Amino acid sequence: MEGLVSMKSSASSHPAAIGSLPRRPTFSIRRSQVTLPRVKRFSTAAASIRAQQPDTMDASSAAREEPEIVLKAKEWEVGMLQNELAESQGIRIRRQPPTGPPLHYVGPFEFRIQNEGNTPRNILEEIVWHKDNEVHQLKQWKPIYTLKKAMEDALPTRDFVGALREANHRTGLPGLIAEVKKASPSRGVLRENFDPVEVAQSYEKGGAACLSVLTDAKYFQGSFENLEAIRKAGVKCPLLCKEFIVDAWQIYYARTKGADAILLIAAILPDLDIKYMIKICKVLGLAALVEVHDEREMDRVLGIEGVELIGINNRNLETFEVDISNTKKLLEGERGKLIREKGIIVVGESGLFTPEHIAYVQEAGVGAVLVGESLVKQSDPGQAISGLFGRDISS
Numbered sequence: 434m435e436g437l438v439s440m441k442s443s444a445s446s447h448p449a450a451i452g453s454l455p456r457r458p459t460f461s462i463r464r465s466q467v468t469l470p471r472v473k474r475f476s477t478a479a480a481s482i483r484a485q486q487p488d489t490m491d492a493s494s495a496a497r498e499e500p501e502i503v504l505k506a507k508e509w510e511v512g513m514l515q516n517e518l519a520e521s522q523g524i525r526i527r528r529q530p531p532t533g534p535p536l537h538y539v540g541p542f543e544f545r546i547q548n549e550g551n552t553p554r555n556i557l558e559e560i561v562w563h564k565d566n567e568v569h570q571l572k573q574w575k576p577i578y579t580l581k582k583a584m585e586d587a588l589p590t591r592d593f594v595g596a597l598r599e600a601n602h603r604t605g606l607p608g609l610i611a612e613v614k615k616a617s618p619s620r621g622v623l624r625e626n627f628d629p630v631e632v633a634q635s636y637e638k639g640g641a642a643c644l645s646v647l648t649d650a651k652y653f654q655g656s657f658e659n660l661e662a663i664r665k666a667g668v669k670c671p672l673l674c675k676e677f678i679v680d681a682w683q684i685y686y687a688r689t690k691g692a693d694a695i696l697l698i699a700a701i702l703p704d705l706d707i708k709y710m711i712k713i714c715k716v717l718g719l720a721a722l723v724e725v726h727d728e729r730e731m732d733r734v735l736g737i738e739g740v741e742l743i744g745i746n747n748r749n750l751e752t753f754e755v756d757i758s759n760t761k762k763l764l765e766g767e768r769g770k771l772i773r774e775k776g777i778i779v780v781g782e783s784g785l786f787t788p789e790h791i792a793y794v795q796e797a798g799v800g801a802v803l804v805g806e807s808l809v810k811q812s813d814p815g816q817a818i819s820g821l822f823g824r825d826i827s828s
C-alpha cells in the first residue's frame with residue numbers, strides 16, 4: 434500500500450494569484466484495483482464507499498486504530514455535503530475540492546475516484562478553497578472564545594446603512610462606498626506605494642459615505658491590519674470588511690478589527706448560511722451587504738428575512754466580465770417592486786467610471802454604489818470622487 438496516499442500542497446494554479454499560503458494538506462488516492470464509477474454527488478460516493486467496506490472497517494473501528502484518519506474522513510464527508518447542499522441551490526462554487534477520502538477510511542482496497550480533479554474551476558472557486566484553508570489555520574491560532582473576549586475591547590460599531598441613506602438624501606445621488614483596494618485578480622496592482630490610511634482619509638474628505646476595505650492578502654494584497662489602522666486613525670466613515678466569508682468565525686474577527694459591516698456573497702453561501710450569518714451580524718451590531726450577480730441569486734436573497742442591503746455585482750466573479758447593465762436587469766419588474774416594498778437599499782458594484790455610469794445605475798434604482806478601480810488608481814483618490822459623480826459631493 435506504500436505510496437498510495439500523497440499529501441499534496443496544492444499551490445495556487447491561477448496566474449492572478451499574488452501571494453501564497455500553504456494549503457491544508459489534502460489526500461489523493463492513486464492507482465486502482467477497484468474503480469468507482471464517475472461520481473457527481475459526493476456524499477452518495479461516500480455512502481457507496483462505506484457500503485463496500487467490510488464491517489470491520491466502519492468509522493468506529495477505524496477510530497480505534499487511527500482517530501486522525503476518521504477525523505479527516507468526517508471533514509471530507511462534511512465538505513462533500515456542503516458541496517451538495519450548495520449545488521441544490523444552484524451554487525456552482527464548490528466549498529471544498531472533491532478530493533477522495535483518506536485511504537484507510539475506504540478500506541483495505543485501493544480505490545480511484547474519478548472526478549474532475551482538484552483544480553478549481555474558476556478564480557472564485559480558487560479563492561474560496563484558499564479561504565477555507567486560511568480560516569481553518571486562523572481558527573486554531575485564535576479560537577472563537579478569544580475573539581469574544583477581544584470584542585469587549587473593540588470600538589463601537591457605526592451605522593453603515595444609515596450613512597448611505599443620509600448621503601443619498603443629502604446629495605440626491607447614490608451614497609458612495611469607496612474601496613480601499615491595492616490590487617485585484619482581474620486588474621493586478623492598481624496603486625503602487627499604497628498607503629491604506631492615506632487613501633481612506635482622502636476618500637472621506639472627498640465625500641464618501643462609507644469605505645470598503647479589502648482584507649484578503651493573497652489575491653488583493655489587503656489585510657486586517659489595514660482595516661484596523663483605518664479605524665484607529667479616526668476615519669469616521671463606517672467600514673465594510675471586504676472579505677470572502679465562508680465561516681462565521683470571520684465575522685467575529687472582522688468585528689474585533691473595527692468593521693461596521695461585512696460582505697456575504699450569495700454565489701458561495703447557501704441560504705441557511707446567509708440567514709445564520711445575518712443573525713450573527715445583528716447580534717454584533719454589524720450591517721451585512723449581501724452580494725448577488727444574477728436573477729437566481731437575487732431571488733434567493735429576496736426570500737431571506739432581515740436583508741437590508743443587497744449589492745448587485747456587475748462583475749462576474751467567475752469570468753471577470755463586467756457589464757453595468759446587469760444592475761438594471763436585476764432591478765426590473767417584480768424584483769424591483771419587491772425591493773422597494775421591503776425598503777432594501779441596493780448597491781451597484783463594479784465597473785463604474787463616469788457620471789453617466791452613476792446616472793445609469795441610479796436610474797435603474799440603486800441607492801448606493803461601490804467603487805474601487807476608477808478612484809483608487811488616481812493620484813488623489815478623494816478628489817477623483819467629484820470627477821466620478823460630475824460634481825463635488827463633499828458637503
Ligand SMILES: O=C(O)c1ccccc1NCC(=O)[C@H](O)[C@H](O)COP(=O)(O)O
Binds near residue numbers: 612750753784
Ligand atoms: O475585482 C476583481 O478582480 C475580483 C475578482 C474576484 C472576486 C472579486 C473581485 N472583486 C471584488 C469586487 O467586486 C470589486 O472590488 C468591487 O465591486 C469594486 O469594483 P471596481 O470598482 O470595478 O474596482
